[in-house]
Amino acid sequence: MTCNTRIMATLSALVLLLAAMAAIVPGRTAAASSTPVEDWQALTERAKGQTVYWNAWGGDTVINAYIDWVAARVKEQFDVTVEHVKLTDTGSAVARVVAEKAAGRSAGGSIDLIWINGENFAAMKRNGLLYGPFAEMLPNFRYVDVAEKPSTILDFTVPTDGFESPWGMAHFIFMYDRDVLASPPKSAVRLLDWARTHPGRFTYPQPPDFVGTSFLKQALLELATDRDRLLRPVGDDFEATTAPLWAYLDELRPHLWRGGKNYPESSTRLRRMLDDREVDIAMAFNPATASNDIANGLLPKSTRTFIFDAGTLSNSHFVAIPFNASAREGAMVVANFLISPEAQLHKQDPAVWGDFTVLDVAALPVEERARFRHLKLGPATLTPEELTPSLPEPHPSWVGALEAEWQRRYGH
């Protein structure tokens, strides 16, 4: 793809973004609440007996177990079978949809539902690889807290336009062993000071790993002179906007684990390194990760989490349906179930997964509201109040640009 088309794409995305921010949000919620119920019933009828191949990252046993639970419930309630296709990389599922489009298969595709957000979503949407809009048709969408949690309809600032349905909320957190580290450094600047006195004890996953890139964004949000600039697509001022980040990383690098010559390839690897005491700080894009790992014997019981004082990078994650899905109706039934109070409550249970809900708890029926209020957090999980302020994701075009520049500077 040439530069021009990229700029065109980003420009059109910008227009859509502004439109979405200005007017569409309330309008859409209104439309969602008036979903024709008869249609939905006909749809669930058609979905009966379908098998939904749900392509979702399979690297976390906690999440895999939750998906198994979803499969059992959906089978029971709607007679829809869910097969979890465990991915190592969501990109490989995107690649498969591309292959199917290349082969001219516009129906009967092999993927029915895909766990997605950010750059992958932007790319699939841009290339016409998604079915929709469908999200607002889902009856349970009316519970989604689009007002207080705008990331449920603005995925990395890109309007979802109903091409994906929200599933959970994520916050960028750091973790440490409080028996080892008494007071963790709670800002990018203090982290640098700490690293100077503790050489070799900190590192981050290598971009383009999702968490590694997120660390760059987290730091950039604190260091950038004009934070709002990041909400708009990358432009000619990339160098000027990101200069503070590179200056920071240049200073940090010699004090990193392995002298900054090597980086762990994923955040999970980084957590194993925290457990093995190769480093003193790890990070994840899920506030419940540390609690889950403690429960599973993967991290010491004294593990705790923290965020930077400037706020925590946060986003939503979604499910989307490829344009050629075989079991489209079944996929919508599953997507709808995922934002049901029942499924969201179970998901937020720290004993299950601990992933925060996308729903507006205050708007739920009394009984469900109470159950949400009674949920305890895991031992290492911060409360929603502590996880503030939340910083919105930059526009997805920053991802590629940051990764390319990182690669140019440190990747070879």
Next chain:
Amino acid sequence: MTAVQRRGGLLRFVPPFTLALFLGPLFAGLLWTLGPAFGYLPALGGERLSLAPWQALFAYPGLGNAVGLSLGTGLTATLLSVAIVTALFAHWHDSRLIARLRRLIAPLLSVPHAALAFGLAFLIAPSGWLFRLFWAPLAGPVPPDLTIVQDPLGLALIGGLVLKEVPFLFLIMLAASGQTATAGQVAQARGFGYGKARAWCAVAFPQLYPQLRLPVFAVLTYAMSTVDMAIILGPATPPPLAVLLVRWFNDPDLAFRFQASAGAILQLLLVAGTVLLWLGAERVIVRAARRRLMAGRRGGTGRFGAMLSAGTAITVFGTATAGLATMALWAGAGRWRYPDPLPSDWSLDAAVRHGPALGGHVATTAGIAIAAAGAALVLALASLEAGQRRTTANANGGRGLVLLYLPLLVPQVAFLFGIQILLVQAGADGTWPAVAWSHLLFVLPYVFLALGGAYRDLDPRYFRTGLALGRSPAALFWRLRLPLLLRPILVAGAIGIAVSVGEYLPTLFAGAGRVTTVTTEAVGLAAGGDRRLIGLYAVVQMILPGLAFLAALIIPAWCFRRRRGMRTAA
């Protein structure tokens, strides 16, 4: 000339059929990579040929390093593996050391590359087992900040590749030396006063090497284009080219696909160039060796060389086995944190929690492996038999069948995307026969490799005697060849099963994610970094082919328990 030549009937068509089944899709797959490499992929809006993908590729920062790393690690690992195996056989070809190492070979052959890589990484990493045993008691609970795994030169990656390829080349060398009656010639050369290793190198090695050449190229290709081992053991700043390619193929920015295709073609050219380089080096070495031979130097006792070669080989086999043992330990570990030398508590949690799902994956994996290995055996036997009947001299099944090795010699990333498109067009993707077929591409060459030798090795006079006794070739195939070759056939089948079980990328591409094998599951879970699960799956991955190897050992032994003459056969 005689009636013999007209024989064969339908069998005659098996070799060309086999080739068509293979090469057609392979070339079609390559075309689907070649197109995007020059900007053609209508599904993504690429409708005109251009050199832009190549410009993007060469503009990528660190490409030169990535290419250098692929070349360096691939060539070094291959050279080392060949050298270790050759030196071992030169010094120890007539000893019991070979027989002892042979016993260790089955688990090492059957374990997938990734599992071995995990084992090695855990063994040597600064927070790994060796440091827990020897460093932690002296230095306390914090592991040293040392670059051992993922070192910038790729030494750990080279080590991992050597661990996996030495057993494979060992097996090939063992099979080759069984076929060639070189023992007497070596003895004769020693009678002329040549040292043991020198006599073997001068007399036996030149005769064995032709049978080693293709396997060596397969090793070279694998070593230069490995993804799973490189991710675990190799450096990442930058990674070797193949890792970059997979990353680009999976990049959310679909425009990377063009650059990835160009990179895949580059990878193919690199491998082809290295193979040519290797062939050139062979000639130079032959010439130099001949000159030395003419000089008539006899060589010494070679005691130092003998110790060194045995030491290296034992280290390689021992390290690999120790790495696998740590994986087995992890499978049963509860909590096992640095600096504990052993798990602080034991738990079968992982096994219990994943048991039910595991059962289904094991069944799928076994079904696909048995289907692929079975089909490979049928095709290989039919092709070999067709070749055998056409001529008694060339039991290789005809020269054309060398092309069967192409799937091993072409980097997988270069054609799997195309194969995926073909399968999608045929509407066959995501079915287990499609997966079994994609495995067949890689299983058949190995089965052929394992079986061809035994076929050649079988005394042709058995067959002639049978004919003279009035039996038809078909009857002789069933009543003579199959039973006489039962053991090599089962061993070839077990190797086929091991190859099939270990396949990751082909399963992913042909299975459309709908067919889950133990290996796709293991790699998916490995992303989670839970060593207990990785260990559990590594053990399961070992057990499946291990059972096949065991069957290959037990069944013939039981069938022929009262036939002493069969004990030495093959």
Next chain:
Amino acid sequence: MTGMPANTLELRGVSLRLGPRALFGPLDLTVAPGDVVTLMGPSGCGKSSLLALICGTLDPAFRASGEIALDGRPLRDLAPERRRVGILFQDDLLFPHLSVADNLAFGLDPAVRGRKARAAAIAAALDDAGLDGYGERDPATLSGGQRARVALMRTLLARPRALLLDEPFSRLDAGLRDRIRRFVFDHARAHALPTLLVTHDAEDARAAGGTVLELGAPQAD
């Protein structure tokens, strides 16, 4: 034995080439039933290849010309297994995966039908070879002489029309060699088989008692 057809092995102008090398010939030879003709000559002169040519298992790398007939019928167009030419090699080549009796049964003419009849034929052959009761033995447990006799019996049970011997005695020690030789030649004569013996051993030729043919060293054109 009565009812045995009077077989004669005839070679007319047979010559053999390997690439540019002429190995021997043209060779004319008639072997009458019960006669043993001995072929001698230096290594590489094509003696064994001639036997392979008669059997129909000659490597295609060789070029042969001339006519070979058995009992007046040319062999050229017959598949090896239809020629009914028995051959014994230096090694006994008993199939290691079969018992002694199974080896014999493998050879026994399929025209002998019925389990009883076949068992009787095998028992008779074992008896003839002085190996009564050895049927269930593993061939690997037999002595060299015993194995040689089983190999001959296996060949004879297939009811060949001619017998080819490719140095079959050279692996046996001196004392044994004489007895086996007699055993083989007696049986060949009793079955009225035209027999062609290839050997390096003048003693073999003398014991055979028939014509001795000396093949020359191969010549290049």
